[in-house]
Amino acid sequence: MALYHSPLYLDALSQLESAAAAMSADPNIVERLKYPKRAIQVSIPIRLDDGSVKTFEGYRVQHNMTLGPGKGGIRFHPHVDLSETTALAMLMTFKCALVGLPLGGAKGGVKVNPNDLSRQELQALTRRYAMEIGPFVGPDKDIPAPDIGTDRQTMAWFMDTYSQIHGYASHGVVTGKPISVGGSLGREAATGKGVAYCINFAYDKMDKQIDHKTTVAIHGFGKVGMPAAVDLAEQGAKIVAVSDYTCALYQEEGLNVLDIIEFVKERNNLDQYERAGVKKITNEELLQLEVDVLIPAAIDSVITDKNMKNVRAKMIAEGANGPLTKEAVSYLTNQGVFIIPDILCNAGGVIVSYFEWVQGLAHFFWDEDQINKTLHRILKNAFDEVVVKADHYDIDMKKAAMCAALAKLEAAMKLRGLFPG
Numbered sequence: 366m367a368l369y370h371s372p373l374y375l376d377a378l379s380q381l382e383s384a385a386a387a388m389s390a391d392p393n394i395v396e397r398l399k400y401p402k403r404a405i406q407v408s409i410p411i412r413l414d415d416g417s418v419k420t421f422e423g424y425r426v427q428h429n430m431t432l433g434p435g436k437g438g439i440r441f442h443p444h445v446d447l448s449e450t451t452a453l454a455m456l457m458t459f460k461c462a463l464v465g466l467p468l469g470g471a472k473g474g475v476k477v478n479p480n481d482l483s484r485q486e487l488q489a490l491t492r493r494y495a496m497e498i499g500p501f502v503g504p505d506k507d508i509p510a511p512d513i514g515t516d517r518q519t520m521a522w523f524m525d526t527y528s529q530i531h532g533y534a535s536h537g538v539v540t541g542k543p544i545s546v547g548g549s550l551g552r553e554a555a556t557g558k559g560v561a562y563c564i565n566f567a568y569d570k571m572d573k574q575i576d577h578k579t580t581v582a583i584h585g586f587g588k589v590g591m592p593a594a595v596d597l598a599e600q601g602a603k604i605v606a607v608s609d610y611t612c613a614l615y616q617e618e619g620l621n622v623l624d625i626i627e628f629v630k631e632r633n634n635l636d637q638y639e640r641a642g643v644k645k646i647t648n649e650e651l652l653q654l655e656v657d658v659l660i661p662a663a664i665d666s667v668i669t670d671k672n673m674k675n676v677r678a679k680m681i682a683e684g685a686n687g688p689l690t691k692e693a694v695s696y697l698t699n700q701g702v703f704i705i706p707d708i709l710c711n712a713g714g715v716i717v718s719y720f721e722w723v724q725g726l727a728h729f730f731w732d733e734d735q736i737n738k739t740l741h742r743i744l745k746n747a748f749d750e751v752v753v754k755a756d757h758y759d760i761d762m763k764k765a766a767m768c769a770a771l772a773k774l775e776a777a778m779k780l781r782g783l784f785p786g
């Protein structure tokens with residue numbers, strides 16, 4: 366069945382099942398969590414700039430809403446399909462549960478390469494997609510956010526479309542909005558900041574400190590990779606390599622992160638970046654660097670059974686959703702690599718999305734210091750819970766994160782019971 370074929374879905378399912386086995390979870394609860402609550406497929410016809418009409422495929426999958434309204438990003442990418450969106454929605458359920466948010470898990474997407482569309486075409490696509498999934502989303506139902514290929518402008522168009530339909534400015538319908546239309550301070554950097562916080566927690570746990578000898582390679586120098594690089598470089602770490610879809614940059618003494626960010630702002634990619642001492646390497650070579658910390662922050666399935674044996678990092682912080690396949694997780698864990706699991710490592714984004722949603726509903730906005738402190742506290746509690754589960758069941762961090770999330774879902778689902786009984 367179309368919903369259940371993708372490697373990412375099968376991987377998410379096997380993570381769920383192995384965590385359930387480790388903690389002897391109630392099989393009836395696990396049975397329910399294998400399937401999404403609702404999967405919506407829509408057609409999105411738009412008029413292109415040349416006057417012709419083209420139809421795109423869009424989805425919104427709501428995996429589980431026991432803990433609260435659905436929450437999760439909208440992805441614009443050529444590989445988007447129903448099964449992958451379902452897997453990502455499932456990961457959102459576990460991510461929100463793990464960090465203790467009163468939110469369920471959802472994900473949306475449109476099968477499109479956003480770089481192929483003009484600004485006007487992208488706006489039309491976003492508005493029509495928002496209109497088509499409109500009946501199923503809303504501040505109390507399901508709250509989208511940015512993901513790969515979407516940004517705050519996408520969210521502003523989405524919010525405006527929903528608001529036009531309902532006749533009032535709805536701050537609570539999406540997060541990741543620009544500040545001027547109800548966005549939250551700190552949201553843009555939140556995922557990367559969370560990754561940096563988690564790496565610090567892991568170093569603390571090992572009684573180590575990030576300093577000028579700490580080497581870091583970042584696969585995917587975008588919305589997640591950039592702020593993580595800034596924070597880690599500020600702490601003294603050497604960011605020896607960063608990459609995007611065009612190439613990877615490498616410098617043994619550490620790259621000038623701020624200079625690269627300025628360059629990307631102007632030129633959109635790393636391709637033409639030339640500086641003394643900076644070498645161009647491939648993305649694959651970046652993944653194989655002997656570094657203290659590797660941050661795969663681009664897309665899923667970049668470390669698989671094909672290249673896992675070449676990975677030489679001591680620690681891997683999963684900035685993206687599902688960057689390591691289950692074979693890679695188990696092989697690298699056995700090799701002694703410390704893996705900070707995605708549902709913990711990249712949860713900073715959804716945590717500050719939650720703050721944005723709360724601020725929007727209350728029409729009262731917090732300062733950035735309060736946001737970052739609360740983000741830090743929530744992530745630290747979640748990290749500690751995962752460590753406790755890992756010790757208790759004698760399992761790795763990846764499985765322990767799923768156990769911690771599943772325990773919370775299991776408790777809530779049992780209390781709410783099965784409708785109609």
Ligand code: GLU
Nearest residue numbers: 437438510512714715718
């Ligand atoms: N797309 C992000 C994620 O995968 C953020 C989701 C959100 O903020 O709702 O976690």
